[in-house]
Amino acid sequence: MNWAETSAGWSWNPLTDLQQIWAFPFMVNAFRAGTVVAVLAAVMGWFMVLRRQSFAGHTLSVVSFPGAACATLLGISAGFGYFAFCIGGALVIAAIPRVGQGGSGQESALTGTVQAFLLACGFLFVALYKGFLGGVNSLLFGSFLGITTTQVTVLTIVAAVALGVLAVIGRPLLFASVDENVAFGRGVPVRALSVTFLVLLGAATAEASQITGTLLVFALLVMPAAAAQQLTARPAASLALSVLIAVAVTWTGLIAAYYSPYPIGFYVTTFAFAVYVLARAARTLSTAVGRHRVVGGGAVA
């Protein structure tokens, strides 16, 4: 392998470019991890957007920062910190009682209080761990360097388990998300499903944080799902579209980050944002043109 050749610039031939990028094992791992995370985040995010639980998702992503900082301070892998804090945070949010429909204000105030406190804890952990400051950036805004094969394996196993559980509870969860009262009347265990979903969301957030950084988790959790739901109202199609968008922006983000000095978090977020803007524009256009016709599965860039 010739460094001068492999580090050559963008050639406008995707195949040779990808070959060139994949010549580096760390880039192969980055693509593997990115793909796994994108699929999981897109699916969980789709339900999250449908359930209007973006604030809970945001809290979980913020909570992953003190998790990673704490793990680094203790000298263990940051991955443990991400998972422990995110899933712990999910259980705490699930334990906050929902006081009817009018209680959501109090719920979000409580969630916000916990979120701010934990963020402050993360800052303290960083301060306690002197000389760690360089790592803060990648904790907050993501990094694709140095993903090990073990990490990829862990990400894959967690994602597989989470998606497996979701496949089992998917349909009742959709029912409970859209129409809680009727679902409850039909004997769907609404509360248990809500707790399970939050835990799965915690796992997805912990995974996504490791690629996009804790502040940009929404790039993979919200944006692909929101864009997909703009484009089609068919559940299966918009779920598939959401996964497609997430994987596409992750790959393009990785490629862009490889060829430029700027961070991956910026690229993934920007591309996802662009897709969302295009999706909204497409929908506005289609409602304007086709009166009541809904786009079945519109084309995505």
Place this chain on the structure above:
Amino acid sequence: MSTVNPATRLGDLVRHRVPAQPAGPQPPRSPAVSLRGAGVRVGSRTLWSGVDLEVGAGEFVAVLGPNGVGKSTLIKMLLGILPPAAGEVRVLGEAPGRAGHRVGYLPQRRNFDASLRIRGTDIVRLGLDGDRWGVPLPVPARFSARRREARDRIAEVVELVGASAYAHRPIGECSGGEQQRLLIAQALVRDPELLLLDEPLDSLDLSHQGAVAALIGRICREAGVSVVMVAHDVNPILAWLDRVVYIAEGGAVAGSPQDVITTQTLSRLYGVPVEVLRTSDGRLVVVGQPEAPALHTDRHVEGGGT
């Protein structure tokens, strides 16, 4: 809706019992709902007690009364969400909450968020199999008899409620009346024997009120579905009613509309003078009925227009 021939449609309704039911003649139907000396408490407050009510198969019964008196609570008790504090309650011959899909339920008026991107048919579909675990394989309907059956059943029930024109649109973009029709389709899709409807006409405009009331009345008459409907105003459904239950603070009276909605009965029930007037076209107006203390925090904005 105008193109639907109710008789044939409703014949299909009965044929299409979706989950496998024992073949052969059905056992004689027990009363759809039977309450004996039933009472209910929310927290430490007894909403009502000593209520006797029997709803026969295929009967249309309205639950009337002022706000906050526990009408919705009666529906919740019949669904098994809230246990009765006293007395005996049977729903389709079983304990409340046990009859499962044989009971269709339409909760109190709610609008779907305008940004909810799920089609009306998907909402109806959730009523059909939304409580089943697992995710259906994305097999095209061409290759799966079960999928075809589900699709046909949904199309049929959507047509029955006259929603075919907008069922493929995202539910958030449908009007209140359209959403209500789709929700009725959702409640009907499993072919229930009993429909529990919580103020389905509330906040619909007058013309929609009449049409939805007629739809429910038709389903009740022609498919033999028993209907228990909480209503604010008896007039849109008066023509279809077999019986009314009038709940006031503490107690209730059940009987035919002519017997119950009278000056004497309501004055006795409320303990204060109440007058029932009849307009020239047969509508009933209750004058001077006291509102129960509104303790329901979950009620939508009262608006003072009631």
